[in-house]
Amino acid sequence: MNRRSRTTLKDVARAVGVNVSTVSRALNPDSRHRVSGALSKKIRKASARLKYLPNAAASSLRTLRTRTIGVIVPDIADPAYPPIIRGIEDGLAAHGYVAILANTDGDARRQQRIVETMRARAVDGLILATVARAEPALARLAVPVVTVVRASDDERVSSVVHNEEDGIRRILTHLVTCGHREIAAIAGPQALSTGYRRYRSFTLHRKLLGIGNGKPNAVFASAFNETEGERCAEELLARGHPFTALVCANDRLAVGAIAALRRHGLRCPDDVSVTGYNDMPLADRLSPALTTVRVQHQKGGLESAELLMEMMRGPAGPPRHVVLPVEIVVRGSTRQIR
Amino acid sequence: MNRRSRTTLKDVARAVGVNVSTVSRALNPDSRHRVSGALSKKIRKASARLKYLPNAAASSLRTLRTRTIGVIVPDIADPAYPPIIRGIEDGLAAHGYVAILANTDGDARRQQRIVETMRARAVDGLILATVARAEPALARLAVPVVTVVRASDDERVSSVVHNEEDGIRRILTHLVTCGHREIAAIAGPQALSTGYRRYRSFTLHRKLLGIGNGKPNAVFASAFNETEGERCAEELLARGHPFTALVCANDRLAVGAIAALRRHGLRCPDDVSVTGYNDMPLADRLSPALTTVRVQHQKGGLESAELLMEMMRGPAGPPRHVVLPVEIVVRGSTRQIR
DNA sequence: GGTCAAATGGCAATCGATTGCCATTCCGCG
DNA sequence: CGCGGAATGGCAATCGATTGCCATTTGACC
Numbered sequence: 001m002n003r004r005s006r007t008t009l010k011d012v013a014r015a016v017g018v019n020v021s022t023v024s025r026a027l028n029p030d031s032r033h034r035v036s037g038a039l040s041k042k043i044r045k046a047s048a049r050l051k052y053l054p055n056a057a058a059s060s061l062r063t064l065r066t067r068t069i070g071v072i073v074p075d076i077a078d079p080a081y082p083p084i085i086r087g088i089e090d091g092l093a094a095h096g097y098v099a100i101l102a103n104t105d106g107d108a109r110r111q112q113r114i115v116e117t118m119r120a121r122a123v124d125g126l127i128l129a130t131v132a133r134a135e136p137a138l139a140r141l142a143v144p145v146v147t148v149v150r151a152s153d154d155e156r157v158s159s160v161v162h163n164e165e166d167g168i169r170r171i172l173t174h175l176v177t178c179g180h181r182e183i184a185a186i187a188g189p190q191a192l193s194t195g196y197r198r199y200r201s202f203t204l205h206r207k208l209l210g211i212g213n214g215k216p217n218a219v220f221a222s223a224f225n226e227t228e229g230e231r232c233a234e235e236l237l238a239r240g241h242p243f244t245a246l247v248c249a250n251d252r253l254a255v256g257a258i259a260a261l262r263r264h265g266l267r268c269p270d271d272v273s274v275t276g277y278n279d280m281p282l283a284d285r286l287s288p289a290l291t292t293v294r295v296q297h298q299k300g301g302l303e304s305a306e307l308l309m310e311m312m313r314g315p316a317g318p319p320r321h322v323v324l325p326v327e328i329v330v331r332g333s334t335r336q337i338r
Numbered sequence: 339m340n341r342r343s344r345t346t347l348k349d350v351a352r353a354v355g356v357n358v359s360t361v362s363r364a365l366n367p368d369s370r371h372r373v374s375g376a377l378s379k380k381i382r383k384a385s386a387r388l389k390y391l392p393n394a395a396a397s398s399l400r401t402l403r404t405r406t407i408g409v410i411v412p413d414i415a416d417p418a419y420p421p422i423i424r425g426i427e428d429g430l431a432a433h434g435y436v437a438i439l440a441n442t443d444g445d446a447r448r449q450q451r452i453v454e455t456m457r458a459r460a461v462d463g464l465i466l467a468t469v470a471r472a473e474p475a476l477a478r479l480a481v482p483v484v485t486v487v488r489a490s491d492d493e494r495v496s497s498v499v500h501n502e503e504d505g506i507r508r509i510l511t512h513l514v515t516c517g518h519r520e521i522a523a524i525a526g527p528q529a530l531s532t533g534y535r536r537y538r539s540f541t542l543h544r545k546l547l548g549i550g551n552g553k554p555n556a557v558f559a560s561a562f563n564e565t566e567g568e569r570c571a572e573e574l575l576a577r578g579h580p581f582t583a584l585v586c587a588n589d590r591l592a593v594g595a596i597a598a599l600r601r602h603g604l605r606c607p608d609d610v611s612v613t614g615y616n617d618m619p620l621a622d623r624l625s626p627a628l629t630t631v632r633v634q635h636q637k638g639g640l641e642s643a644e645l646l647m648e649m650m651r652g653p654a655g656p657p658r659h660v661v662l663p664v665e666i667v668v669r670g671s672t673r674q675i676r
Numbered sequence: 677g678g679t680c681a682a683a684t685g686g687c688a689a690t691c692g693a694t695t696g697c698c699a700t701t702c703c704g705c706g
Numbered sequence: 707c708g709c710g711g712a713a714t715g716g717c718a719a720t721c722g723a724t725t726g727c728c729a730t731t732t733g734a735c736c
Contacts, residue, residue: 008722009722009723018685020686021685021688021724023723034685035685036684039684055723057395057399057723058691060395060723061395061722061723061724062690062723062725063723064691066395076427077424077636082420086413089439098459100437102431103427120394122395255623259623281415282620282624285593285597287626346693356715356716357715358693358694358716359695359716360714366693366694369695371713373715374713374714392693393693395692396691396694398693399694399720399721
């Protein structure tokens with residue numbers, strides 16, 4: 001892998017007895033037609049024999065394409081993201097691209113630095129799982145961008161998201177079918193499209209299902225984690241409005257909420273049915289196992305990679321917005337009202 | 339980020355009225371001494387004003403260093419790996435390096451292809467979380483390599499691992515203190531250093547603690563996952579040897595085992611105490627919460643990055659082997675024998 | 677056999693940063 | 707005033723792949 005050990009185009013050219021340009025063309029599918037079939041085959045055989053690997057740096061210097069995509073997530077240690085990343089990487093690999101990953105921890109300044117780094121490395125595109133609803137700098141970025149899981153309010157930015165509206169509708173329908181009428185909510189951060197849309201769907205379908213018209217009994221979490229789930233559940237209990245079911249904006253909030261309820265002597269599902277969102281890994285192994293909305297995280301990652309590839313192929317077309325279907329998974333954390 | 343919008347060294351040189359070589363030297367800490375202080379400051383000011391970002395491709399073409407590290411894991415969706423990856427990335431970022439991530443799914447052929455890709459991209463080093471005990475091709479790789487979490491039997495390959503021996507010793511000591519004498523085990527794959535060392539420690543300390551000299555009541559899992567945990571627990575039950583405690587080689591095996599035991603009417607911890615290993619995310623939220631060994635995954639990742647940086651700085655020194663301390667976390671899955 | 681166009685392959689410039697080597701300037705000191 | 711050497715900055719080659727343009731060859735057709 002050092003200077004001496006590496007075969008270059010020139011070496012292959014010398015071995016076959018042709019010019020480097022011919023070798024380059026024979027090896028590149030797009031320009032293969034410029035070389036006769038026989039010679040092309042001979043060249044490819046020689047390049048395989050010499051174990052030629054194109055120098056990516058030289059290639060990008062000339063073509064201005066690095067075949068590298070920047071992937072930015074809030075925190076890879078959050079269980080929702082690994083499957084997404086996995087999907088993205090599989091999608092990119094299929095096209096000979098690789099991902100450079102970075103975590104923002106939700107810190108805007110940090111995100112700024114990361115975008116800088118990515119610019120310096122001349123990534124060909126960006127996939128953002130971090131995007132907030134309002135993110136003014138996005139459209140000005142000089143590279144193709146796709147957001148995944150979350151979407152920007154700016155519709156010029158292509159996105160791949162899951163059907164939040166339908167997910168919450170199914171959850172509410174399930175709860176109502178089980179006889180629940182007093183349904184509280186722990187909503188997610190409203191600055192994120194996921195938190196916003198899930199909550200909007202909650203208020204909408206609450207009305208449509210005829211289980212309440214006034215202000216919902218809801219608390220807003222400032223982050224999608226267990227600690228916030230506990231805090232919000234405490235707040236709901238402190239309010240004193242009774243509820244038999246609790247809809248949480250994601251699984252981690254639900255996990256925290258169940259723990260807080262238990263501390264206050266309320267058991268799930270016996271006293272309160274609790275639902276999550278995401279069907280994260282281990283959601284089925286918790287006790288009680290979570291009733292939740294299964295979203296296709298890996299598929300979403302894959303689709304976002306595909307969409308980005310497509311955007312990079314042709315000239316800039318109109319933005320595209322993919323919405324993936326979701327399904328509900330009923331487990332032990334919800335049950336028929338007593 | 340496209341050709342026109344990007345500032346090059348030449349632009350900065352023109353702006354200041356000096357040669358590109360001078361600008362290059364002024365901007366590079368290692369050669370800054372070749373430029374007078376005043377001019378250097380002027381150049382750096384101008385480069386900041388013009389928002390100059392060095393072209394990484396051009397730089398690597400010339401220097402043969404890409405400031406890119408290949409990170410290979412079995413599967414990023416396994417909850418043990420995200421914290422490691424996070425640690426690695428933080429460690430690399432501190433030195434201006436970035437990671438290219440790839441998943442092998444434990445498939446050797448896939449790993450081969452990945453290493454190929456990484457070679458083509460001329461990564462400056464590799465961090466492997468996939469390594470098996472026997473991996474002959476490792477030492478022949480022409481780049482610095484560090485293994486993390488797992489180690490190769492080949493001691494020429496530097497590694498950062500956790501103290502498996504001590505972890506299992508603590509688990510056994512805890513169980514014996516709780517009065518357990520009949521302790522079964524679900525061991526991990528013996529082809530991996532983690533599985534191997536944990537099981538070896540199990541047999542050793544079982545003797546030292548005086549709770550058995552013969553063949554341990556152990557089943558070997560072929561992978562570190564819940565399904566295998568279930569299968570192995572079933573097999574233990576089928577054997578009919580009674581046991582009051584079950585030591586599992588990692589948390590996921592323990593989760594599977596607890597589920598299988600429950601299906602057979604055995605409750606944890608009432609009938610059987612079960613232990614895990616790793617203290618993965620959510621291990622404290624399961625029910626029962628897992629008694630397990632806490633390993634510093636993120637620290638391990640960070641250390642492996644640091645070690646690699648160090649190896650790349652100087653000339654090839656002797657390999658280094660870092661062993662990180664572990665601690666035991668006692669939770670609800672174990673208890674005093676009745 | 678001659679003409680023209682298509683097919684094929686080579687030449688050389690190019691991408692942008694780095695760096696060995698050389699030229700010039702500057703300073704101190706005898 | 708002159709010398710020597712350090713400090714400073716410029717020149718140009720270099721890394722390896724790509725590609726526009728040109729030269730040559732080939733083959734089809736009249």
